[in-house]
Amino acid sequence: AALPGSSLSAEVVEQTTKVESSPSSHLLPLNNNSVAMGSGLAPGPASGCPSPADHSKAVEALATIIGVQGTSSLPLIATELGNSRVKNRPLVELTNEATEALTTLFNEYASQPGTMRQKDLLRYIRVCSESEVVQKRVANLLNKYSNDPNCLPLDGFLSYYRDASQSNEHEVRADLHAFGFRSDLSRCPAEARVYKKGDEMSYYDITERVVKDVSIMASSDKCISCGHLAEYGLTSLHLYHTASFSSSSHLAEYVLALTAFRHHGVINMIISEALKTLYLTQGNWSGNEVVQVIQMVLKVLASVEGDDQQDRINNIMLSNDRVNPRKDIGEGLLVIAKDLAMTRSSRSYSTEYSHESLLLDTYIEVINELRKLQAVEQWMATNKEEWNWLDQWLQPDAVVSDRADYSRRDGAVRPGGYDQSDSDLNGGLNESDEEDDDSHLGDGVVQVEGAGISQVNGIYTRARAWDSVDLFTKTAVWENIEQTFSLFRCRLSDNSKRWYISIVPKNNNPGTSKDIDFYFQVATGEARELPGMSNWASARGPEADPSPTVRYQKEIGQSDFEG
Numbered sequence: 001a002a003l004p005g006s007s008l009s010a011e012v013v014e015q016t017t018k019v020e021s022s023p024s025s026h027l028l029p030l031n032n033n034s035v036a037m038g039s040g041l042a043p044g045p046a047s048g049c050p051s052p053a054d055h056s057k058a059v060e061a062l063a064t065i066i067g068v069q070g071t072s073s074l075p076l077i078a079t080e081l082g083n084s085r086v087k088n089r090p091l092v093e094l095t096n097e098a099t100e101a102l103t104t105l106f107n108e109y110a111s112q113p114g115t116m117r118q119k120d121l122l123r124y125i126r127v128c129s130e131s132e133v134v135q136k137r138v139a140n141l142l143n144k145y146s147n148d149p150n151c152l153p154l155d156g157f158l159s160y161y162r163d164a165s166q167s168n169e170h171e172v173r174a175d176l177h178a179f180g181f182r183s184d185l186s187r188c189p190a191e192a193r194v195y196k197k198g199d200e201m202s203y204y205d206i207t208e209r210v211v212k213d214v215s216i217m218a219s220s221d222k223c224i225s226c227g228h229l230a231e232y233g234l235t236s237l238h239l240y241h242t243a244s245f246s247s248s249s250h251l252a253e254y255v256l257a258l259t260a261f262r263h264h265g266v267i268n269m270i271i272s273e274a275l276k277t278l279y280l281t282q283g284n285w286s287g288n289e290v291v292q293v294i295q296m297v298l299k300v301l302a303s304v305e306g307d308d309q310q311d312r313i314n315n316i317m318l319s320n321d322r323v324n325p326r327k328d329i330g331e332g333l334l335v336i337a338k339d340l341a342m343t344r345s346s347r348s349y350s351t352e353y354s355h356e357s358l359l360l361d362t363y364i365e366v367i368n369e370l371r372k373l374q375a376v377e378q379w380m381a382t383n384k385e386e387w388n389w390l391d392q393w394l395q396p397d398a399v400v401s402d403r404a405d406y407s408r409r410d411g412a413v414r415p416g417g418y419d420q421s422d423s424d425l426n427g428g429l430n431e432s433d434e435e436d437d438d439s440h441l442g443d444g445v446v447q448v449e450g451a452g453i454s455q456v457n458g459i460y461t462r463a464r465a466w467d468s469v470d471l472f473t474k475t476a477v478w479e480n481i482e483q484t485f486s487l488f489r490c491r492l493s494d495n496s497k498r499w500y501i502s503i504v505p506k507n508n509n510p511g512t513s514k515d516i517d518f519y520f521q522v523a524t525g526e527a528r529e530l531p532g533m534s535n536w537a538s539a540r541g542p543e544a545d546p547s548p549t550v551r552y553q554k555e556i557g558q559s560d561f562e563g
Contacts (some may be wrong), residue, residue: 004303015224018511019033022448024554026108048451049340055153055242056222056244056476056488059071059243059251059255060073060183060251062255063254063255065226066226066255066258066259066262067217067218067258068219068255069180069182069186070183070186070253071183071184071251071254072182072183072184073183073184074095074097074183074184074185074196074474075098075320076094076095076098076099076161076165076169076172076173077093077094077095077098077162077165077166078092078093078094078095079091079108080109082241082386082440089435092162092166093162094158094162094165096155097185098161098165098185099185100185101176101181102157102158102161102176103154103158104140104156105179106158109121109123109124110154112151112540114154115151115152115153115154116152116153116157117151118138118142118150118151118556119556120141120249121138121141121152121556122346123142124132126136127173127179127203128174128176128178128179130426131463135443135461135556136461136557138459138474138556139445139459139460139461139474139556141156141157141160142458142459143458143459143476144160144206145159145160145381147261149447149448149449149457149458154364159547165329174250177206177250178206179193179203179238179392180192180193180209180213183250183251187202188209188212188213188214188218189214189217192204192209192213192215192216193209201274201557205372205373205374205451206295207299207303207372207373208302208303208374210250210253210254210300210303210374211300211303211304211305212255212257214254214257214261215257215261215304215305217258218262231263234255234325235247235270237273237274237277237293237297237468238255239255239339240252240255240293240296240297241290241293243255244292244293244296245289247557252296253296253300256270256296257300257304260301261304263508264304264306267301267304267312268312270297270301270494271297271298271301271312271315271316271319272321274298274325275316275319275331275332275333276323276331277290277294278291278294278363278366279323279324279336281294281359281362288553291362291365291366294364295365295369295370298323298366298370299370299372299373300317301316302373302375302376302470303373303375309375310375310378310379310382313376313379314379314383314469316332316370317332317333317334317386317387318330318332318334318381318386319331320332320335323336325344333363333366333367334342334367334386334387334390336359336363336369337360337363337364337390338389338390340356340357340359340360340363341360341389341390341393343356344356344357344360357447360393363403364390364393364394367387367390367394368394371394372558443550444462444470444476444530444553444554444555445459445460445461445488445553445556446460446472446531446550446551446553447459447550447551448460448501448548448549448550448552449548449549449551450546450547450548450549451501451518451519451546451548452544452546452547453486453518453540453544455477455478456474456476456477456485456501456518456519456548457548458474459474459556460473460474460485461473461474465511466489466509467488467489467490467497468489468527469489469527469528469529469530470530471486471487471488471489471510472486472487472488473485473486473487478516484504484506485501485503485505485518486500486502486503486510487499487501487531488500488502488510488511489523489529489531490509490511496522496523496525497522497523497524497525498520498521498522498523499521499522499523499531499532500515500517500518500519500520501518501519501520501548502518503515503516513563517536517539517540518538518539518540518544519536519537519539519541519544519548520536521536521538521550530552531550531552532550533548533549533550533551534549535551536548536550
């Protein structure tokens with residue numbers, strides 16, 4: 001069971017392999033940052049370069065053999081019994097195990113029985129999503145899976161994950177993994193997931209949680225010895241590079257952590273290999289793949305607890321072992337970063353973006369990622385004199401200051417009233433204009449409620465700038481077609497301005513006669529204007545009444561609205 005397909009001969013595998021795509025750059029050697037785009041090779045045994053998915057079973061089998069628990073991947077969805085079909089496809093539902101796991105998560109975050117409020121959902125999504133997509137993901141959930149934009153019921157939560165399991169199973173499993181669920185939908189112990197911070201319970205960083213889960217596994221008798229050759233392979237950085245880009249990528253952390261616990265003496269050897277490899281990466285997209293693996297490796301090894309943990313972190317930061325035989329400099333992150341910073345400051349032109357500048361950015365990124373670990377933050381606090389020179393680079397990204405001289409760009413001309421005349425006279429000018437500079441605009445959302453046309457209601461997230469203000473969008477079904485609804489400001493033919501909620505056709509600018517308008521509001525025309533809360537009117541006559549209430553929020557779930 002641990003090695004599915006092991007009974008097939010090599011000849012059978014060779015003949016049945018289906019070649020479909022070019023090789024993945026993820027699986028190129030770590031010391032080669034170039035991508036052989038023109039090689040003409042395709043993944044599979046014949047090419048010697050399998051795709052990431054081909055490694056999943058091997059990674060799962062390896063993890064099972066060495067004693068990692070919960071590696072057998074259970075399905076998330078199953079076909080319903082009977083002949084029920086939609087668009088000639090059988091209906092599917094979440095499996096009992098997936099339903100139980102997701103219901104557990106829902107109940108942990110719901111402030112009311114059976115209901116997640118906006119703030120609850122925001123807290124939940126923040127754990128399992130990158131910060132830049134949190135609000136958009138919350139808005140999409142509420143718009144598509146709830147009749148009330150202020151809350152999400154359990155059945156809507158489960159329906160979302162049922163649909164997502166069909167279209168993006170990897171994302172669903174990543175969400176479950178973020179909350180401590182393993183591949184078999186069992187959950188790691190609470191002491192490996194959460195800790196008390198003041199009067200509140202907080203989640204460990206995912207890497208810290210994996211390491212704590214593995215430490216509990218390592219104390220059991222289920223781990224076996226694999227022999228010297230296998231143990232040598234388990235200390236290879238190439239193994240974790242391959243495993244990290246398989247569809248069972250999270251198992252790479254588990255395998256590495258268990259290897260570190262069982263072979264404590266090789267940790268510094270793996271750290272040294274990772275640091276040397278990091279120095280050889282290039283500042284481009286192929287190099288970034290290697291950086292992701294090295295970040296994972298260093299985070300796991302820095303998280304392994306023991307009497308030597310702080311010494312190990314000190315080694316990661318300040319090692320003076322030569323990074324390169326031809327380079328008389330240590331390999332520690334701070335050692336290299338300081339050398340690169342001095343090189344950058346000595347250049348004649350501050351805007352020159354050399355290889356050294358790109359590499360410095362990479363080192364700062366890795367150091368900031370490591371700082372998410374409690375043990376590393378403790379080391380940083382104790383050894384501030386070793387990195388205070390780098391403090392200016394380690395601060396969160398500064399907000400770009402407003403440009404006082406930005407030029408105003410008008411939306412398309414539109415006549416007053418709700419009978420549109422052909423106002424595309426200025427359309428060509430707008431289409432040739434470059435897009436509004438939106439570097440000064442925020443990331444708030446707009447909540448629309450109470451509209452007579454129900455599809456208009458929901459949460460609109462900021463998409464871009466138009467007419468020097470924010471343009472907000474959401475998706476909903478209109479006349480059996482999924483459409484993008486836009487809330488924007490534009491200039492009319494008499495030079496006054498209005499806010500509109502409309503469907504703007506694809507590849508068209510907002511504010512033309514091609515829009516499908518629903519509601520409008522007279523605008524003040526100020527450069528930083530936001531849509532007002534009240535005084536909206538129907539653009540379609542009485543059939544669209546009542547008009548909506550529109551509320552701006554700096555963040556989903558806030559109670560203090562600006563209107």
